[in-house]
Amino acid sequence: MLTPSRDQNNLMTMANVVFKKLYPTEYTSDVSTRVSNSLLVGAIIGQVVVGLICDRLGRKVALVGTTLFIVIGAILGTAAHGAHGSAQGLFWFLTFARGITGIGVGGEYPASSTSASEAANEKMVKNRGPVFIMVTNFVLSFGGPLAVSVFLIVISAAGEDHLNTVWRVCFGIGIALPLTVFYFRIKMLSSVLYKQGAIKRRVPYGLVIQRYWKALIGTCGAWFLYDFVTFPNGVFSGTIISSVIHNGDIKKTAEWQLLLGAIALPGVFAGAFLCNRLGRRNTMMLGFSGYLVFGLIIGCAYDKISKIVPLFIIFYGLMQSFGNMGPGDMLGLVSAESYATAVRGTCYGLSAAIGKTGAAVGTQAFTPIQTHLGKKWTFIIAAICGVTGIIVTYFFVPDMTGVDLADEDRKFMQYLMDNGWEGEVGEDTDGDASSIDGSEVEKR
Secondary structure, eight states: OEEEEEHHHHHHHHHHHHHHHOOOSSOOOOHHHHHHHHHHHHHHHHHHHHHHHHTTTTTHHHHHHHHHHHHHHHHHHHHHOGGOHHHHHHHHHHHHHHHHHHHHHHHHHHHHHHHHHHHHHHHHTTTTTHHHHHHHHHHHHHHHHHHHHHHHHHHHHOOTOOHHHHHHHHHHHHHHHHHHHHHHHHOOOOOEEEEEEEOOOOOOHHHHHHHHHHHHHHHHHHHHHHHHHHHHHHHHHHHHHHHHHOOHHHHHHHHHHHHHHHHHHHHHHHHHHHHHTTTTHHHHHHHHHHHHHHHHHHHHHHHHTTSSSHHHHHHHHHHHHHIIIIIIIHHHHHHHSSSOGHHHHHHHHHHHHHHHHHHHHHHHHHHHHHHHHHHHHHHHHHHHHHHHHHHHHHHHOOTTTTHHHHHHHHHHHHHHHHHTTEEEEEOOOTTTTTOOOOOHHHHH
């Protein structure tokens, strides 16, 4: 499950509003973007590195490692201080701490999702999609309302005169969540698919690219577009809402933020319901179409809609709900299903890393777009990304609805043998790794 990662992502949603209130001159848009992007940069590193680790060393090693990075980063973030009370020192410390947290957060994606897809495949091939979504993206999406709910409880208890206490307590609570799953991750066992299909030495990456280049364009490209829209709209949604309600009241901003997260949540269930009925690819395109429709509605009528806060929140929430239903639910699923077990973590991690690159670009571009083009253009550009996402998904994303992951493993092994690759396949912890040749492939 990915609770720790999304919870850490959402910490900055209200923290941005608090820091702007506490440090109105020091917490500039550049500083805000740097602190937010530090987690993204760490996440990109974590996704690529941990993706490789979970294929080469095992899912358990990867999961335990990511949890440690999140805990250490969260502790440093909670304790962050600048030398002699310097605000700039504080924000540089936070940048460093959030970067460390980001490595763990990024690593969660390939490590958790590969484990979840393989476990679901063992128990229920036909319902693998809905189960995968409920243990991954539902938990991810629930992290947003959960983080805001915690913020509201803390600010109600501490009061708006103690905002320093508020943000540190919220960061501190973020330490507890990853610790709760740490014990279970130490005790976990490898999946049957990984035990049988792992390639830990002499991985033929050239052959992997030849086989999966089209799928990689699809998962990487669609994830870039999704995160380009959804991440800055998540991180800065508190700031957007604060500007719409005009008086900038922190508690009222948080309450509207909670409603926004609640409206976006049903999209996760809709995606889980549709992924088998419509198929992964069609559901994903339907979700991207929501960016087109609601992005254009909000963008073209921004000056009028922004004056009616409930209507603005509803349309904004519906846009995010379609994002959850389509690419939010499907990207992790198709990235876990499209590749053989031996390289699932690596290809998933690369796809997610390209996605987080899109998030970093989107976060960096968000403020300049608002400043130079106007706030409505952040939504119009979301609509453009929706159209592009539909095209990329249609032409490049494979649809593995109802297909046993073991089938692709057998085809992949046959493909390696046909191309002259020789090496050991399977985990060798119990001495059960076997060399691949013609006869071995037929047995698998």
